[in-house]
Amino acid sequence: MSKVQPRTLSGFMELLPPQQAQFERMAAILRETYSLYGFTPLDTPLIESSEVLLAKGGGETEKQIYRFMKGDTDLSLRFDLTVPLAKYVAQNYGQLTFPFRRFQIGKVYRGERAQRGRFREFYQADIDVIGDGKLDISNEAEIPAIIYQAFSKMGLRRFQIRVNNRKILNGFYAMLGLTDKSGDIMRTVDKLDKIGGEKVAALLTGEDIGLTQDQADEILKFIAIKGCNGEVLAALEGYRGRHALFDTGLDELRTVTKYLAAFGVPESHFAVDLTIARGLDYYTGTVYETTMLDHPEIGSICSGGRYDNLAEYYTDKQLPGVGISIGLTRLFFVLEDQGYLNQNLNTAPADVLILPMTEDLSPAISLATTMRDAGIRTQIHGEQKKFKQKISYADKLAIPYVVFLGEDEIRAGVAAVKDLRTGEQVKLPSVEAVAHIRRGLEQLNRGTPIRDRES
Amino acid sequence: MSKVQPRTLSGFMELLPPQQAQFERMAAILRETYSLYGFTPLDTPLIESSEVLLAKGGGETEKQIYRFMKGDTDLSLRFDLTVPLAKYVAQNYGQLTFPFRRFQIGKVYRGERAQRGRFREFYQADIDVIGDGKLDISNEAEIPAIIYQAFSKMGLRRFQIRVNNRKILNGFYAMLGLTDKSGDIMRTVDKLDKIGGEKVAALLTGEDIGLTQDQADEILKFIAIKGCNGEVLAALEGYRGRHALFDTGLDELRTVTKYLAAFGVPESHFAVDLTIARGLDYYTGTVYETTMLDHPEIGSICSGGRYDNLAEYYTDKQLPGVGISIGLTRLFFVLEDQGYLNQNLNTAPADVLILPMTEDLSPAISLATTMRDAGIRTQIHGEQKKFKQKISYADKLAIPYVVFLGEDEIRAGVAAVKDLRTGEQVKLPSVEAVAHIRRGLEQLNRGTPIRDRES
Structure with a gap:
């Protein structure tokens, strides 16, 4: 009989048994930790109607989506766990109790260009708290505290959750009269780590964005605010009173910082960082990124934030929420690649x-x-x-x-x-x-x- | 903003939180039980190259497959967990240790006609033991014993694992000189429960199959052998000595029956049943079906058997195995539908x-x-x-x-x-x-x- 060469598609992680056992341990720790904080597990379909999944439409992601016809139905594979959550909450609104706390650990699909460490099928491990109309600020501190617990239980030590607040950023740009340009500015400022302050200033004052040198200086001075959390908050107080949105954001950041300590997150593991903006437009309050201190080059291993309107494409209900997502497959790849996995762990199939x-x-x-x-x-x-x-x-x-x-x-x-x-x-x-x-x-x-x- | 109606595709199960919690408990019991018997967890991609996934080709299933192009790659969603296992074992042969015992609980996809209780996305929960060249008969008793344990831990009581051996069937048809027609005969005999003995006899002696009345009588007499396991085995002894394959099958069935008892499966929960054949051609020894005593109409909730050649489409290696599969989504649907779920279970998201x-x-x-x-x-x-x-x-x-x-x-x-x-x-x-x-x-x-x- 002629044989077909057995192979796994590139960009799809398939592990040998010992590695799979390691992965399962990490996933189990996430499930346990999320459960201890009162999140309920959800499991939504991998496939959704394209009309529903792509209700938001457009954007970078759309090209990457696995979309196809089955009979005369237009289908897509989910590319994150947030859109299915929005659909679920809108669809089951009357049967859910709010604040609705759910976790989901599941595979998502993005047809990215294949390259080492990039995956087309990968696990996300998400938690979200969704309010009905309102949601208390304390949730914005609890979410990163859960991540701190989860990573700590896995054995990760040298990581830092970096926290900012979009109201502070938006308020600051409003002070400068730059609200219209804030998107462009934030995307440029995001490149600071990669290209340095001078080039960022050049881009900001360049033709495309067109700031004055003073404005660019103000921005660079603002995002250069560094130090321990107390110092950063003190520096921010210097801007208080100039814009209401900024002041609200600063109050929120103070509250989140206070509660993070109450939740047991040591100051070594969270940092107020004014450069964090998160690309997505829908974040409106606290935003998070998490970096490995010894591997900043791999970027954020866990990100999220506060949003005001989870399901606006499906319902008129105002559903604010806060959530965070771990890219588990990529994290696992990096940990293995960088030698972080505990080789002494019992990964045998039997005792x-x-x-x-x-x-x-x-x-x-x-x-x-x-x-x-x-x-x-x-x-x-x-x-x-x-x-x-x-x-x-x-x-x-x-x-x-x-x-x-x-x-x-x-x-x-x-x-x-x-x-x-x-x-x-x-x-x-x-x-x-x-x-x-x-x-x-x-x-x-x-x-x-x-x-x-x-x- | 105009809204998109949030909805879930028909044939895709999406549960509310309390039901999801019930489902998770059942899945957790399966994971725990499979692990206690020394099976290692695997997780293979949902998507495979069509060439690899459909290497076996043809058959009923092919029409149901979710198959599509992404760029110029021909992709398919897995329709069971056995083909991906075959691929995995062939691909990683040199790095695995045999007998290789794996479990996998994962979603599979079949574009069946939508109807109540039929799912297009559903969980299978599989265990398989794969040998390298050989595999001992004791595995064929351990596999149903594990299922007995798992269902018992879930709280299911009134179920029965029905066991037969393909060598007995094939040997019996060889005795009658009907080896060539055995496929047709078994498919017809399979309808016994539905259409009764007389109609089966009529089909057997009809034009399509063309048996003599004597042959049809012999077959009906054979599959009418009933009673407790000892009685059925005793009746089968009456056929010993007429065909070597039959005799081997009978020896195997005796061994499996003996070890099932040793594994702690009470006789009330397993029955030698000569009508069990399993449609698939690749089963070569012990075969299993599991029925709920009070709901025979829903068919088998857990089936499988012994096969000689897991991965013949991918490798020349002889890889015999034995496996069993629970259709977990359908089982859950039936249990909920029939009022079997324990309403007193703690399904709250928090204690x-x-x-x-x-x-x-x-x-x-x-x-x-x-x-x-x-x-x-x-x-x-x-x-x-x-x-x-x-x-x-x-x-x-x-x-x-x-x-x-x-x-x-x-x-x-x-x-x-x-x-x-x-x-x-x-x-x-x-x-x-x-x-x-x-x-x-x-x-x-x-x-x-x-x-x-x-x-």
Whole structure:
């Protein structure tokens, strides 16, 4: 028979079992953390009607969308989890209770140009809180606090959540009479890290944007405000009283900063940063980006912000919200690429491999049942293979414990438990064998999926 | 602004939060159970190259496939999890360790005609064990034992895993000299439940198949063999010695039956049933179907079997395996539709809602942190709303506990914990409040997602 070459499309991540186990641990930590903060899991379809999904229309994303006909239905694959959430909330408005707190971890699709570290199918892990008409500012502090918890539980240490407020930016540009140009200005200022202050100034005073030198200087001075959070807030106070929107934004930023501390986020892990704007037009208040301190070049690993109108394309209801999104597939790729994954993590498919040394497998099956009832992941090696091959199977999979069960052990009512890392072997009755293995696993499973330098 | 009507495509399941929570519990039980038996999680792309995905070609399924071009690439959405597994194993053969045990719970796509209870996007929850060249018969007993465990943990009681062996069927037809016609015969015999014995006999002796009356009688007599497993096996012994393949099949069936008992599956929950054939040609040994005793009309909720050649379209390697698949979306639909879901299950997004009664939220945040550290899912209601509205929020979401935190409580170092089901309220220091709530939750979370009659 002629064969088809088995292959996976480029831009689609498909992991080998140990890496998949690492990925699952990270996803599980996100699910647990999001749940602890009272978010409910949602699962929306991968495919939506194009009319619904592209209601907002236009923009950069549209070219990247996987869009196709099935029969005479125009379909698209979701490209983020926010538009499906907007649809869901508008559609089920009467059956939901607000503030509506949901998390979703799911794949999204963008037909980007294939290149290393860019994915066409990737997981996003989102949380959002949606209010009905109103939403309290405290949510804008809780959201980054959840991210701090999640990353910390994963073992990430050297990261920083950078916080700004769009009202401060918009208020500031209004002070200068530059509201109309604020979009262009922010996009230019966004390039500061890449091209430097001089080139930004040149672009700002250039033909396209056309600011005066004074205006450009004012802007560069403003975004150059640096220091610890207290210093930045103090500097911002110098602008107070010149524009109401700015003042509101400054009050919000003060509140968010105060509550972030109350939520247990140390100051080392969040920074007021006036250069953060987020490209999307719909952010109206607090905005977030998260950077790895030792890898600023990879950009933000978790971003989001406050918006006033989640579902304006579907409903007249005013649905303000705040949300944040982790690009989980890309984050995982970067962590693996940069050597952050904890190689000592137990990624074996089982904790115990039972090697039956008798023809009849029944005693092995019975012991396996005892182990599984105690929460120990157990395989029975029932194949007709040589002893050496069976041990090699456990070695290759890094299964931590092997249990030998021969005539002697069965007669004596014990199991021979071998720790494959230390080579230590003990004969124990099954109840004690279970306790022995559980103690070892507790030690072994203590590690986090990520190993970072100390923060 | 003109609005787009928010809607979800027909044939795509999208659940409200309480139902989603039920679904997640069922999926979590599957993940846990599969893991306890030493299966490793896999996650393959939703999209594959059409050439790869449709290597096998043809068949009923092809018309249903979501297939489309992106640029000049011919793509298809996966329609099951078996073909992607075959691709994965062939592609990563050198890096896998065999027997390779994997589970995958993921969405698949089939453009079926939309009708109630039929889905175009649905979850499959699969386990497979793949051998390299050989695979021991004991795996064919372990697979249905895992399903028994999983369904039992979900709370399903009145179901039966029906087991047959293709070698018995093929051997039997060979005895009658009907090997060439066995496909047609089995497809006809499959209709027995629907159309009855007489019509089956008429079809068998009709023009298309053309059996003699004697042959048709022999077949009907064979598939009429009923009784407890011991009786069926005894009846089958009557055919021993007439065909080697039959005899092998009978030996395998005896072994599987014996080990199923060893794996703890009670005889009430598995039945040797000679009418089970499974349509797919690639099954070569043990085959399974699972029926709900009180709802035979919905057909098999979990099916699979033994195959000799998982990846023959991709590789010359002989990769025999055994697998089983739960159609999770359809199962969930049926369970909900038939009133099997446990309405007392805790499906609230949080276990505790903290109502801060002071301007400053810091004490509430601090208490929430204590709760979350203890594994209690906690929300803070920080909105500017009336007390009654806040209580109504907890009521609507069925959050079991509300904690009031006012000046008095803060000063006294206590929290007022109210059980919303009983109305009972107690004032306790936070450590004791945590213990009190955990005791209550332990009780509350004891239930299974399914409530069935006793088996």
